[in-house]
Amino acid sequence: MRVLALSSGTSVDGIDVALADLNFAADPSTLELKPLGHLEVPWDAQLREQILASLPPAEVGVRQWCALDTRIGQAFGEAGRIGLAELGSAELVVSHGQTLFHHVAQGRVLGTLQVGQPAWIHAATGLPVISDLRSSDVAAGGHGAPLVSLLDQLWLGEQPTAVLNIGGIANLTLVGGEEISTGDTGPGNCLLDAAAAELGQKCDAGGALAADGQVDSPALEALLADPYYARDFPRTTGREYFHRDYVAQRLAEAGVAVPTGNDLFATLTELTARTIADAVTGAQRLVLSGGGARNPVLVDRLAELTGEVTTSSELGLAADAKEAYLFALLGFLAVHGLPGTAPAQLSDPHGPRATGAQRPVVLGSLTPPAPAPSVEQSSVPVERLQVVDP
Numbered sequence: 001m002r003v004l005a006l007s008s009g010t011s012v013d014g015i016d017v018a019l020a021d022l023n024f025a026a027d028p029s030t031l032e033l034k035p036l037g038h039l040e041v042p043w044d045a046q047l048r049e050q051i052l053a054s055l056p057p058a059e060v061g062v063r064q065w066c067a068l069d070t071r072i073g074q075a076f077g078e079a080g081r082i083g084l085a086e087l088g089s090a091e092l093v094v095s096h097g098q099t100l101f102h103h104v105a106q107g108r109v110l111g112t113l114q115v116g117q118p119a120w121i122h123a124a125t126g127l128p129v130i131s132d133l134r135s136s137d138v139a140a141g142g143h144g145a146p147l148v149s150l151l152d153q154l155w156l157g158e159q160p161t162a163v164l165n166i167g168g169i170a171n172l173t174l175v176g177g178e179e180i181s182t183g184d185t186g187p188g189n190c191l192l193d194a195a196a197a198e199l200g201q202k203c204d205a206g207g208a209l210a211a212d213g214q215v216d217s218p219a220l221e222a223l224l225a226d227p228y229y230a231r232d233f234p235r236t237t238g239r240e241y242f243h244r245d246y247v248a249q250r251l252a253e254a255g256v257a258v259p260t261g262n263d264l265f266a267t268l269t270e271l272t273a274r275t276i277a278d279a280v281t282g283a284q285r286l287v288l289s290g291g292g293a294r295n296p297v298l299v300d301r302l303a304e305l306t307g308e309v310t311t312s313s314e315l316g317l318a319a320d321a322k323e324a325y326l327f328a329l330l331g332f333l334a335v336h337g338l339p340g341t342a343p344a345q346l347s348d349p350h351g352p353r354a355t356g357a358q359r360p361v362v363l364g365s366l367t368p369p370a371p372a373p374s375v376e377q378s379s380v381p382v383e384r385l386q387v388v389d390p
């Protein structure tokens with residue numbers, strides 16, 4: 001089954017599009033994923049500005065949320081159309097949407113909101129769309145994130161492996177042992193991007209700014225003291241916590257000055273590397289994906305702290321598109337009625353999940369809806385409705 005996946009992460013840097021051919025092997029306990037290609041569709045600059053201006057700490061009203069849901073749905077629809085034209089045909093589209101809010105309180109997830117109305121994606125592509133991949137895990141008591149645990153366990157779990165994706169937020173999954181654990185380590189690129197935006201730049205390209213600065217120890221220690229990093233996995237976060245004013249606010253509370261010039265970039269790069277390395281335990285190898293893999297200063301520092309770093313590209317899934325291929329897998333599992341998360345304990349495959357959910361659940365919603373399993377599909381057009389006495 002050919003599945004086209006669409007996603008935009010917390011960096012809001014572009015819509016990732018990937019086409020995968022997914023099939024059960026002759027032995028149906030093995031699933032084959034053939035990556036057929038990927039591309040990134042840039043956001044319309046004005047829409048991107050609107051999304052960024054709507055993220056916390058900004059307060060926006062429901063009119064703005066409604067407009068974003070529509071415009072992001074239309075943008076994803078257009079990205080889907082481009083994907084089908086350039087990568088090839090598909091039978092199913094899976095859309096992660098754009099996260100606008102991930103609501104965590106006292107270490108529990110109360111809700112998570114990904115917008116980009118799937119009706120627009122269906123209208124643009126003519127294909128069934130799986131969307132809203134996170135909510136059913138949240139409703140089962142999980143964090144709804146990271147959703148990569150099953151892919152990482154099925155693909156890389158034959159040996160103890162730390163699987164890391166450095167997007168806006170960095171997430172880590174530890175597989176290959178009896179316990180499977182997953183969580184957001186903390187900021188990936190988001191604080192670096194916010195600092196770069198102050199200079200009119202999108203990111204610290206190639207880590208050039210960090211390479212030219214010195215780590216400011218008092219500032220680093222104050223940032224590392226954030227209680228978020230002391231929480232056990234599964235823990236999740238987002239830009240509502242690590243927002244653009246986070247560094248200034250946190251350091252002001254600690255009575256520590258914000259590092260100046262490129263020292264800020266060196267310090268934030270070290271913060272990302274240290275908080276990731278602190279969470280990597282018991283792994284023989286680290287497999288990296290996400291835009292952070294393009295920052296050699298960050299990758300070199302991670303290698304110093306954790307050992308050898310392999311990219312997911314070297315193992316067959318492009319580091320820039322691993323998350324999009326993940327969503328293709330989750331959509332395939334969804335339409336086959338199969339759960340999309342790994343168990344927390346390998347020996348209890350139907351028990352609690354690595355995300356913290358109490359039970360395995362099928363992820364996602366389908367647009368347009370399929371007939372309910374107990375209902376036979378009718379091909380006769382409905383022409384009238386009679387209200388009858390009960």
Ligand SMILES: Nc1ncnc2c1ncn2[C@@H]1O[C@H](COP(=O)(O)OP(=O)(O)OP(=O)(O)O)[C@@H](O)[C@H]1O
Pocket residue numbers: 008009010011012013014165166167168169189190192193202203204205206207289290291292294295323
């Ligand atoms: N050449 C580069 N040098 C340094 N950083 C880069 C480079 N290219 C990309 N990045 C960083 O990677 C980020 C984008 O990464 P990615 O697309 O994986 O994140 P994302 O869209 O936030 O995904 P998610 O949050 O779902 O993991 C950019 O915002 C930027 O900070």
Ligand SMILES: [Mg+2]
Pocket residue numbers: 008009011012013014016167291
């Ligand atoms: Mg991205």
